[in-house]
Amino acid sequence: MSLKPKPLPYSFDALEPYISKKTLELHYTKNYKVYNKKINELISGTSFEGMELEEIILKSASSEMDIFNNAAQSWNHDFYFRGLAPPVRQEISLTVLNRIHDSFGSVEELKKEFFKNSMNHFGSGWTWIVENIDGSLSVHTTSNAEHPLLHHEVPLLVCDLWEHAYYLDCYNERTNYLSNFWQIINWNFVEDNLLKTPLLRPSTGDKFMDGGASSDYLA
Numbered sequence: 001m002s003l004k005p006k007p008l009p010y011s012f013d014a015l016e017p018y019i020s021k022k023t024l025e026l027h028y029t030k031n032y033k034v035y036n037k038k039i040n041e042l043i044s045g046t047s048f049e050g051m052e053l054e055e056i057i058l059k060s061a062s063s064e065m066d067i068f069n070n071a072a073q074s075w076n077h078d079f080y081f082r083g084l085a086p087p088v089r090q091e092i093s094l095t096v097l098n099r100i101h102d103s104f105g106s107v108e109e110l111k112k113e114f115f116k117n118s119m120n121h122f123g124s125g126w127t128w129i130v131e132n133i134d135g136s137l138s139v140h141t142t143s144n145a146e147h148p149l150l151h152h153e154v155p156l157l158v159c160d161l162w163e164h165a166y167y168l169d170c171y172n173e174r175t176n177y178l179s180n181f182w183q184i185i186n187w188n189f190v191e192d193n194l195l196k197t198p199l200l201r202p203s204t205g206d207k208f209m210d211g212g213a214s215s216d217y218l219a
């Protein structure tokens with residue numbers, strides 16, 4: 001059974017004017033779908049066939065770099081697309097807001113940290129907001145296909161730093177792309193990732209599960 005590409009959760013033009021229809025269409029069809037096709041070709045007839053993508057990432061990381069790279073890139077792209085949403089006024093829930101305040105002090109400080117890490121990252125890669133094993137949140141980048149799941153971190157959000165994600169819209173101005181990205185973050189997706197139990201989520205107990213009421217804070 002092959003790993004089917006996940007559908008884009010919105011139309012190609014849904015993120016305009018922050019990400020153009022052309023960029024999103026190319027990104028989804030020419031990058032994500034190609035990684036998905038490649039990973040299916042690579043695992044066909046191997047012990048990885050039939051595994052979930054997360055399991056392939058974890059089990060291939062130390063031995064099968066071609067499989068690992070394509071599995072991780074496929075996973076990352078789907079996660080990136082689902083972390084974005086059409087530009088409507090979206091509240092950050094009190095649950096997420098409290099966690100951001102605990103780790104960064106404020107949303108503005110998280111944004112500064114996110115931008116600083118992204119701008120300081122040399123070359124292609126990804127910027128992550130993750131939940132650490134102690135329940136704190138942090139921001140860091142990864143190069144190539146290095147993946148938070150390998151470090152027992154729970155990914156909450158990711159930004160694609162490869163130039164194909166923004167060159168058509170912003171040329172090489174990564175800072176403009178980051179500003180656009182920040183306008184269309186799907187904060188409900190971030191909350192879902194905080195509250196669910198992913199494959200390797202560390203045992204954090206109930207103390208991180210409180211809150212949930214919406215605040216009037218706007219991103």
Ligand SMILES: [Fe+2]
Pocket residue numbers: 027031077160162164165
């Ligand atoms: Fe990409």
